Amino acid sequence: MDRDLVVRARAGDRDAFSQLATASIGRLNAVARLIVRDDGRAEDAVHDALVDAWLDLRALREPDRFDAWLNRILVHACQDVARRAGRRVRLEIPLEPTHEPVSPDIQYSNALSDQIERGFRRLTIDQRTVIVLVYYLDLPLTDAAATLGVPVGTMKSRLNRSLTALRASLEADARIPSLGAEHLA
Amino acid sequence: MNTSPDLERALRATLDGLADRTVVDGQLDAIFDHVAHRRQRPAWRAALRTLSVTPTSMRFPPIVASPGWKMLAVAGVILALILATLLAVGGRPFSPPTNGRIVFGRWDPAQNGPVLYTVNPDGSHLLQLRPEAHACPRWSTDGRLITTPGAVMNGDGTGFHLLANPTGPLTLFCGVWSPDQQTIVAEGSNDSDPSQTGLWSLRSSDGGGLRQLTTSTNGGHDIPIGFAPDGSSIAFTRAVTPQGGPRLFLADPDGTNPREVGDIQVDAGDWALDGRSILVESAGRLYTVDIASGTPKAIVIASSPDEGDLGNPAWSPDGTRILFTRLVDVGGGQTKANLFQMRPDGTDVIRVTNGPEDDYPADWGTSPLVN
Numbered sequence: 376m377d378r379d380l381v382v383r384a385r386a387g388d389r390d391a392f393s394q395l396a397t398a399s400i401g402r403l404n405a406v407a408r409l410i411v412r413d414d415g416r417a418e419d420a421v422h423d424a425l426v427d428a429w430l431d432l433r434a435l436r437e438p439d440r441f442d443a444w445l446n447r448i449l450v451h452a453c454q455d456v457a458r459r460a461g462r463r464v465r466l467e468i469p470l471e472p473t474h475e476p477v478s479p480d481i482q483y484s485n486a487l488s489d490q491i492e493r494g495f496r497r498l499t500i501d502q503r504t505v506i507v508l509v510y511y512l513d514l515p516l517t518d519a520a521a522t523l524g525v526p527v528g529t530m531k532s533r534l535n536r537s538l539t540a541l542r543a544s545l546e547a548d549a550r551i552p553s554l555g556a557e558h559l560a
Numbered sequence: 561m562n563t564s565p566d567l568e569r570a571l572r573a574t575l576d577g578l579a580d581r582t583v584v585d586g587q588l589d590a591i592f593d594h595v596a597h598r599r600q601r602p603a604w605r606a607a608l609r610t611l612s613v614t615p616t617s618m619r620f621p622p623i624v625a626s627p628g629w630k631m632l633a634v635a636g637v638i639l640a641l642i643l644a645t646l647l648a649v650g651g652r653p654f655s656p657p658t659n660g661r662i663v664f665g666r667w668d669p670a671q672n673g674p675v676l677y678t679v680n681p682d683g684s685h686l687l688q689l690r691p692e693a694h695a696c697p698r699w700s701t702d703g704r705l706i707t708t709p710g711a712v713m714n715g716d717g718t719g720f721h722l723l724a725n726p727t728g729p730l731t732l733f734c735g736v737w738s739p740d741q742q743t744i745v746a747e748g749s750n751d752s753d754p755s756q757t758g759l760w761s762l763r764s765s766d767g768g769g770l771r772q773l774t775t776s777t778n779g780g781h782d783i784p785i786g787f788a789p790d791g792s793s794i795a796f797t798r799a800v801t802p803q804g805g806p807r808l809f810l811a812d813p814d815g816t817n818p819r820e821v822g823d824i825q826v827d828a829g830d831w832a833l834d835g836r837s838i839l840v841e842s843a844g845r846l847y848t849v850d851i852a853s854g855t856p857k858a859i860v861i862a863s864s865p866d867e868g869d870l871g872n873p874a875w876s877p878d879g880t881r882i883l884f885t886r887l888v889d890v891g892g893g894q895t896k897a898n899l900f901q902m903r904p905d906g907t908d909v910i911r912v913t914n915g916p917e918d919d920y921p922a923d924w925g926t927s928p929l930v931n
Contacts, residue, residue: 389592389595393588393595396588396591396592397588400583400587400588400591401582401583402581404580404581404582405579405580405581406579408578408579408580409579414580418584418587421591422587422590422591422594425591425595426591426594426595429595487566487570488574488577491567491574492574495571495575497729497731497750499779499780499799500779501780501805506571510568510571510572510575511572511575511576511579526843526844526868527887527895528844528868528871528895528897529843529844531887531895531897531918532827532828532841532871532872532897535674535918535920538673539673539695540733541571542673542693542695543695543709543731545567546710547710547731547732
């Protein structure tokens, strides 16, 4: 993130903002798709977040915190689009079938990854948000808490609960033989 | 799945694999076009962004007790005393439950989950119950059993047995005991069929008799808080909007007649002994929410009333103490959650745990203390 670009954009330089948006949009797309689990609504969220960012940029007091500030706007935008959708957001992610012979280790890894993906999809949007902030964006808990606007203790509780929910989901899957429980039991 | 130190790494790898940074054709152009033509935020969006409801900003109409209501209240107290005396005369001792052991989960980084312990309320005689991780432990009414998701064990960790699990994608999570201990009501979710996401009832002996009680709304989960002491209702949290935090709800024991209590976000809670209020955590602070009026009353630590980051509250069985988590500064900008207990007026704060990791959801039972 280029601090000078942020300062220029904050002063109303649209080209500077365009460069910031271009540099950020891949990450924003990835985060929104993970949280919302629907490509179309994720694009809506990113669109809203960047437009809101442009409109609110003057209020950003610390240019060095631009990325964190933009993350926060995006999380709110994801929640907004989910609200507008008015129903549970979920998307079946198609898994490409592999035809190559794979080693047992890779089979185990793929099975575990599939189970984690299923478990992740079963989480609420709030739980997915917490996990994405901590395990995808690698934010420290204090920054993740600030992104959500909650106390650190609440963030810890939510992360704890999200992980235990994910774990319970994995354990439930592991009890179903067709899901490769023999590798995971 | 066994205890997996690799879960965190696998989770990161899975998220990296799922993450799609692709920029759709025209996506940036649409944004720049929007930016170029929008110099001012529509008023309704500005209003939405500044709209937030916090417990401290809530205002409720004061409840003014009229002389008639006061007389009725006095008559109620007298009637309760008479009933208590009659029960005692009838040979059934009438006394509040005694405070016993506390069960809680201590985060285990190697297992990416909490390992269960019990401890005396003064922090002595810490006992690890099981080697593997389990979540959200709850004592049975008689203090002899503990339930965790999909399992029941004795109060000392022995006799652990899994309850029969539903087949298919329905997942059952945290559960609470019915007053007669015959059933457990648990949070259930089914991503393939959201109509199955809600509270489910199952037999505590074997997990049979599975029955759906509620259907959650707005993509959230219904998470049980517990049955009223007299069994007349069950409290739980429910999302009332997709983007909103969970709210406090009551329903009849069979899940019918769900209704919101008050106007407060709730992350955890516990019924008061008299069944007239529920102790809750809301945004890092503790409140008792009066069932009849929905009015929240703040519970603070008397010596640090502005302290936030309190959570996971539970009443002592005799209703004289409150158990809760509090963040403790361990240096280097790090904090950890420990268990504390105090009087309801926020005085006499006692530290219960001082472990190396976060100590989380705890339940105070009547299991005899260890001396």
